[in-house]
């Protein structure tokens with residue numbers, strides 16, 4: 001699928017603000033893919049569709065998680081986590097994207113996972129550092145991304161965990177598993 005048709009499809013699913021975020025993720029993902037040697041076409045496609053399910057009603061997402069036998073512990077945690085795995089499913093079903101690498105990059109863009117692929121790392125980080133993001137610490141991660149994909153990724157996950165803990169919110173176990181996996185490999 002080319003960029004124009006993909007963008008046209010996703011635009012209908014998103015608010016204008018979220019669409020602008022998506023364009024930022026696309027641009028950043030292409031840049032990172034080029035820098036670190038990931039497949040640029042796949043990075044572009046995964047970036048365009050990464051937040052496809054962001055505005056689906058909670059009830060619809062819940063139904064998909066149960067019917068598709070996704071980890072039901074997702075339902076115990078912040079519903080913000082749901083749009084990533086549900087998005088991978090809906091993009092396959094509704095947009096007919098069949099590439100598993102692209103679908104996994106969408107599926108794991110919020111929590112990460114152990115043994116992340118290069119493409120998954122690119123999408124996770126692009127989502128965090130795209131130019132429209134303005135949260136504290138993002139500039140530091142942008143700088144790190146120029147030197148090391150893994151170091152920048154670790155920092156972004158640390159920031160996310162700190163941010164959740166500061167607000168007294170639960171942290172999804174997979175987020176910790178991702179962090180541990182990257183830290184142990186970086187040794």
Ligand code: DGI
Pocket residue numbers: 051054077078080081084109110111127160164169170171172173175
């Ligand atoms: O969809 P985006 O806003 O572009 O970004 P995202 O998909 O990376 O994250 C969506 C939200 O999910 C974000 O506000 C923080 C939250 N989140 C990320 N990791 C965890 C989490 N929430 C909980 N409870 N636990 C996590 O591990």
Ligand code: FE
Pocket residue numbers: 050051083084109110
């Ligand atoms: Fe997201």
Ligand code: FE
Pocket residue numbers: 109110124127128
């Ligand atoms: Fe993210």
Ligand code: FE
Pocket residue numbers: 021025050051127
């Ligand atoms: Fe996003």
